[in-house]
Amino acid sequence: MSKLPNVGTTIFTIMSKLAAEHGAINLSQGFPNFPVDEQLTDIVKNIASDSIHQYPPMAGFPPLLEKISRTIESSYQRKVEPTTELLVTAGATQGIYTVMQALISTGQEVIILDPSYDCYEPSVILAGGTPVRIPLNQDFTPNWGKIEAAFSEKTAMIMVNNPQNPSGRTLNSKDLDQLEAILTKFPKVLLLSDEVYEYITFEEKHISANTRKSLIDKTIIISSFGKTFHITGWKFVSLVAPEHLMIEIKKVHQYLVFSVNSLCQVALSQYLDNVNVNELGAFYQEKRDLFRSLLKESRFELLPSEGSYFQVASYANISSENDVDFAKRLVVEYGVATIPMSVFNADGRDNKLIRFCFAKDTETLIQAAEKLCKI
Numbered sequence: 001m002s003k004l005p006n007v008g009t010t011i012f013t014i015m016s017k018l019a020a021e022h023g024a025i026n027l028s029q030g031f032p033n034f035p036v037d038e039q040l041t042d043i044v045k046n047i048a049s050d051s052i053h054q055y056p057p058m059a060g061f062p063p064l065l066e067k068i069s070r071t072i073e074s075s076y077q078r079k080v081e082p083t084t085e086l087l088v089t090a091g092a093t094q095g096i097y098t099v100m101q102a103l104i105s106t107g108q109e110v111i112i113l114d115p116s117y118d119c120y121e122p123s124v125i126l127a128g129g130t131p132v133r134i135p136l137n138q139d140f141t142p143n144w145g146k147i148e149a150a151f152s153e154k155t156a157m158i159m160v161n162n163p164q165n166p167s168g169r170t171l172n173s174k175d176l177d178q179l180e181a182i183l184t185k186f187p188k189v190l191l192l193s194d195e196v197y198e199y200i201t202f203e204e205k206h207i208s209a210n211t212r213k214s215l216i217d218k219t220i221i222i223s224s225f226g227k228t229f230h231i232t233g234w235k236f237v238s239l240v241a242p243e244h245l246m247i248e249i250k251k252v253h254q255y256l257v258f259s260v261n262s263l264c265q266v267a268l269s270q271y272l273d274n275v276n277v278n279e280l281g282a283f284y285q286e287k288r289d290l291f292r293s294l295l296k297e298s299r300f301e302l303l304p305s306e307g308s309y310f311q312v313a314s315y316a317n318i319s320s321e322n323d324v325d326f327a328k329r330l331v332v333e334y335g336v337a338t339i340p341m342s343v344f345n346a347d348g349r350d351n352k353l354i355r356f357c358f359a360k361d362t363e364t365l366i367q368a369a370e371k372l373c374k375i
């Protein structure tokens with residue numbers, strides 16, 4: 001009997017494979033196609049011959065943990081204790097799985113806001129939990145009344161993704177107020193705040209759960225070196241949690257992976273001395289603005305993109321096909337791969353929306369837009 005009867009191959013794998021088969025421009029799976037900062041690749045070259053190739057300590061290379069703690073303090077004015085409140089994991093997918101195994105028990109419910117990132121639900125199910133998927137509003141803002149109504153005695157956790165993949169929306173300070181108010185009413189419920197795109201926000205600054213005092217004691221926050229430093233293939237993130245939760249998370253981490261890639265940890269600990277994470281928003285805003293302006297001539301209707309490197313667009317003016325068929329046809333007939341949004345909804349709701357990833361060099365964005373404007 002399958003533990004995950006409804007799980008197939010991820011849409012990211014399907015669309016990237018289809019793009020490769022048809023030689024299409026791949027704006028589907030989220031990853032940058034431009035070079036990594038030379039400072040970082042130079043560090044990797046320089047340290048490769050050092051004695052850094054054996055197991056690092058279980059929770060992370062101590063100098064790296066120190067620097068992550070400093071980065072959090074300078075971004076959010078929160079002091080995180082590196083030895084007890086931080087953990088590096090092999091990507092957010094593993095981090096989320098580890099958190100669920102550590103903190104969710106059979107029969108407990110986890111609230112997930114749809115459209116939701118694809119690994120959330122399976123991680124909850126594999127921990128024996130029950131995912132309770134609540135749709136965001138049509139414009140991807142949260143309906144806190146509806147979300148609160150989903151809380152019950154069984155609720156153990158709510159997962160929030162800010163900035164949000166796939167929608168590209170962000171939570172504002174009123175949203176955080178509402179979330180805090182609900183979690184104050186339900187004091188046993190934990191928050192998993194997936195903030196992998198924390199440094200990729202545009203007009204409005206990111207509001208991290210790190211900045212809300214009432215949340216600190218109940219929240220696990222995920223930050224991603226993969227997204228922040230254009231190195232998704234390194235599969236490298238850090239988790240922050242209060243010590244009483246981190247003790248449990250580390251128990252699972254210890255037997256799931258024990259420790260993660262030493263070379264990456266040493267490289268990033270050096271790189272964090274030289275890099276300014278706060279420049280990332282402007283870097284991606286330029287790409288978002290370029291992509292949006294190039295698509296002005298198209299028949300796609302662009303929804304707001306406030307953060308992350310995703311742009312959602314409606315094709316309702318172009319076709320009435322379902323979004324999966326439309327996205328596949330876009331690859332085959334027009335040479336551009338995207339992600340159909342319905343796959344992120346529990347009920348498969350199809351609002352004729354597709355997601356573009358604009359983490360691409362200028363030439364790629366221009367070529368893709370030329371094709372998209374012909375539709």
Ligand code: PMP
Binds near residue numbers: 161164224
């Ligand atoms: N959460 C979100 C919101 C993501 O977009 C992603 C992947 N891009 C992940 C988690 C998984 O990240 P990782 O590749 O580090 O496992």
Ligand code: GLN
Binds near residue numbers: 029030165
């Ligand atoms: N997070 C990436 C995205 O949203 C996909 C990563 C993956 O393929 N697992 O596109």
